[in-house]
Amino acid sequence: MSARVPLVPEVRARIAEIGRVDLLVGIPSYNNASTVGHVVRAVAAGLAKYFPHARAVCVNSDGGSTDGTPRVVAEAGFSTPGALLVTHQLSPVHKILTPYHGLPGKGSAFRTIFAIAEQLGARACAVVDSDLRSITPEWVELLLGPVLQQDFDYVAPLYLRHKYDGTITNSIVYPMTRALYGADVRQPIGGDFGFSGRLASYYLSRPVWDTSVARFGIDIWMTTTAIAEGFRVCQAFLGAKIHDAKDPGADLADMLVQVVSSVFDLMGTYERQWRGADGPVPVPLFGFPHGVGLEPVPVDVERMLATFRQAARDLREIWELGLARDTLADVVALAPAEPFRFPDPLWVRVVYDLAVAHHRAPVAAQPLLRALVPLYLGRTASFVMETADSGAAEVEHIIRRLADAYVSAKPYLVARWTAGGR
Amino acid sequence: MPRAGLESVLSKTLNELWDRMAAFAPNVLAMLVILAAGALVAGAVHLVVRFGLSAVGFDRFASRSGVRTVLERGGVARPASSVVALVLAWTVLAGFVILAIGALDLQIAVDLLSRGFLYLPQVLIALALVTFGTIVGAVLRRSVLIAAVNAGIPLARGLAAGVQIGVLILFAAMALEQLGVGRQIIVVAFTLLFGGVVLALALAFGLGGQSLARDILAQLAHRGPAAPADDARRHL
Ligand SMILES: Nc1nc2c(ncn2[C@@H]2O[C@H](COP(=O)(O)OP(=O)(O)OP(=O)(O)O)[C@@H](O)[C@H]2O)c(=O)[nH]1
Numbered sequence: 001m002s003a004r005v006p007l008v009p010e011v012r013a014r015i016a017e018i019g020r021v022d023l024l025v026g027i028p029s030y031n032n033a034s035t036v037g038h039v040v041r042a043v044a045a046g047l048a049k050y051f052p053h054a055r056a057v058c059v060n061s062d063g064g065s066t067d068g069t070p071r072v073v074a075e076a077g078f079s080t081p082g083a084l085l086v087t088h089q090l091s092p093v094h095k096i097l098t099p100y101h102g103l104p105g106k107g108s109a110f111r112t113i114f115a116i117a118e119q120l121g122a123r124a125c126a127v128v129d130s131d132l133r134s135i136t137p138e139w140v141e142l143l144l145g146p147v148l149q150q151d152f153d154y155v156a157p158l159y160l161r162h163k164y165d166g167t168i169t170n171s172i173v174y175p176m177t178r179a180l181y182g183a184d185v186r187q188p189i190g191g192d193f194g195f196s197g198r199l200a201s202y203y204l205s206r207p208v209w210d211t212s213v214a215r216f217g218i219d220i221w222m223t224t225t226a227i228a229e230g231f232r233v234c235q236a237f238l239g240a241k242i243h244d245a246k247d248p249g250a251d252l253a254d255m256l257v258q259v260v261s262s263v264f265d266l267m268g269t270y271e272r273q274w275r276g277a278d279g280p281v282p283v284p285l286f287g288f289p290h291g292v293g294l295e296p297v298p299v300d301v302e303r304m305l306a307t308f309r310q311a312a313r314d315l316r317e318i319w320e321l322g323l324a325r326d327t328l329a330d331v332v333a334l335a336p337a338e339p340f341r342f343p344d345p346l347w348v349r350v351v352y353d354l355a356v357a358h359h360r361a362p363v364a365a366q367p368l369l370r371a372l373v374p375l376y377l378g379r380t381a382s383f384v385m386e387t388a389d390s391g392a393a394e395v396e397h398i399i400r401r402l403a404d405a406y407v408s409a410k411p412y413l414v415a416r417w418t419a420g421g422r
Numbered sequence: 423m424p425r426a427g428l429e430s431v432l433s434k435t436l437n438e439l440w441d442r443m444a445a446f447a448p449n450v451l452a453m454l455v456i457l458a459a460g461a462l463v464a465g466a467v468h469l470v471v472r473f474g475l476s477a478v479g480f481d482r483f484a485s486r487s488g489v490r491t492v493l494e495r496g497g498v499a500r501p502a503s504s505v506v507a508l509v510l511a512w513t514v515l516a517g518f519v520i521l522a523i524g525a526l527d528l529q530i531a532v533d534l535l536s537r538g539f540l541y542l543p544q545v546l547i548a549l550a551l552v553t554f555g556t557i558v559g560a561v562l563r564r565s566v567l568i569a570a571v572n573a574g575i576p577l578a579r580g581l582a583a584g585v586q587i588g589v590l591i592l593f594a595a596m597a598l599e600q601l602g603v604g605r606q607i608i609v610v611a612f613t614l615l616f617g618g619v620v621l622a623l624a625l626a627f628g629l630g631g632q633s634l635a636r637d638i639l640a641q642l643a644h645r646g647p648a649a650p651a652d653d654a655r656r657h658l
């Protein structure tokens with residue numbers, strides 16, 4: 001399968017030179033010069049400390065950075081981990097730097113990493129984001145260990161994040177994954193994963209690389225595919241996730257649409273699985289959960305609310321195309337209310353209505369998904385206000401309450417899905 | 423004499439009218455029969471094509487090949503097989519209508535038909551242009567509206583409507599040009615309309631913009647650029 005993924009000649013030569021490896025760690029990057037050096041060193045140290053006898057390779061798949069990211073990766077202290085560690089790497093850790101082909105995006109970078117993993121015959125692989133500030137060598141052991149030693153196929157990360165970080169995860173992706181497929185994976189789009197060589201090959205064989213999976217849809221696609229195809233899935237507790245603030249130029253609408261349309265596409269692919277799935281079950285957890293300090297994430301509630309309120313005036317005609325009549329009426333009625341609250345059950349109906357609209361006419365639903373942005377901002381504003389004084393445990397409780405609302409509303413989803421959304 | 427005269431004139435006229443109608447009746451009858459047959463045939467074509475196509479998996483082919491996508495973008499929700507069947511059925515019906523009019527054997531109908539046929543290509547092109555323009559205008563209006571609301575631009579609706587009207591005017595002008603309606607008139611009308619729209623937009627923005635500009639300036643003065651203060655909007 002990897003034969004179908006074009007690799008540049010230098011990379012093919014490197015692969016031939018290296019031959020076979022046991023472990024592979026992939027790092028996608030795009031203008032992360034300030035952080036990627038730390039990530040590469042953490043990976044090298046982790047490999048040396050926890051897998052000193054393994055043949056390992058570290059693959060950086062860069063999206064054409066203009067800030068010198070590849071140079072930082074190339075120069076990152078790699079062969080001299082001795083200064084950092086007690087143990088020395090006994091077999092060499094190789095490094096491959098590669099560009100990728102296809103649609104620009106994180107998913108395309110991963111595809112190249114999968115192809116290299118397959119050609120090198122890696123047994124266990126991991127990918128880690130290059131904008132991480134909180135990665136430690138231990139992450140390497142936590143992501144690769146369950147695959148290598150316990151025969152798991154997929155290791156999802158579990159981290160502590162600031163209450164306002166990961167709001168798409170908390171308000172849509174986590175509760176959906178749990179309600180639909182019955183697997184309580186708390187960070188399905190965390191960005192840092194472990195997976196078996198077998199699963200990497202399976203990913204490569206899927207015909208999804210010209211969809212939003214090639215971009216930010218990759219994470220939820222990997223997680224959902226692993227769950228729905230019956231691969232063995234676990235979680236690993238990694239501590240804190242502290243990563244760079246997003247490039248302010250990045251468009252929220254693009255990211256949201258890519259992630260959400262991937263979730264909805266997957267509902268089409270795995271309809272049988274999610275309709276037949278049992279209630280949520282816990283997923284095995286590795287590592288030792290502990291409390292951590294987190295960097296606060298700033299938010300501007302007023303602006304989010306203003307966008308939502310304007311949309312309630314101006315976007316009704318678009319929302320009408322996808323939301324059920326009752327849902328629309330309830331949403332519009334929220335706008336003038338003070339204090340503002342977006343109730344859990346209503347938010348769930350919004351998301352389920354859109355899933356059905358997408359199922360009925362995927363292309364016609366594209367603008368609808370962009371028009372989801374203000375709804376999401378309204379819901380997020382409500383969440384921020386509700387949790388303004390809450391500690392981590394209470395926030396977790398509130399997120400779980402929403403997740404349960406998704407589960408209780410599943411019959412509503414099934415009914416509308418079956419009726420074709422009428 | 424006048425009495426008899428009037429009577430005879432009247433009866434003569436009535437008789438003539440009757441004769442004419444009697445002579446014409448077969449034509450009318452023929453027309454009705456042809457129309458009825460047309461409706462039947464068109465209906466049959468519709469049924470056969472619709473079910474034939476979906477039986478051979480045409481809809482699956484359409485969604486895989488992207489035809490479906492194009493239809494959806496144009497706001498057509500029905501399956502591709504039904505679209506093809508409808509188009510064919512209407513074409514068949516149109517053929518029968520032409521035959522039916524021909525059956526009337528009226529000079530004026532014949533003239534109309536033959537002129538219509540000569541003019542037909544331009545009319546079709548003009549129609550296609552207007553249809554296309556309507557679709558493009560609607561699609562653009564929607565995208566502009568959503569993008570503007572997401573970016574928090576006030577008067578998003580006005581902006582979107584302006585874009586749509588501009589597109590419509592552009593395509594309408596091209597359609598009229600096809601029909602050969604006096605060029606000068608079109609150019610002048612277009613300039614007037616377009617100028618008017620731009621002026622209206624400029625005014626709208628000027629008026630609405632005052633408060634916007636004030637907000638932006640205030641924001642800049644008080645707490646620097648607004649963008650980075652808004653991280654939760656951007657994290658997955
Ligand atoms: N090669 C490549 N990497 C990308 C691209 N876009 C993002 N990435 C990488 O993907 C990783 C995650 O991207 P981020 O922009 O941090 O996304 P995020 O919102 O932090 O996502 P989460 O961490 O899941 O919340 C980073 O390592 C980026 O360098 C791209 O276009 N090409």
Ligand SMILES: [Mg+2]
Pocket residue numbers: 129131243244
């Ligand atoms: Mg990040």
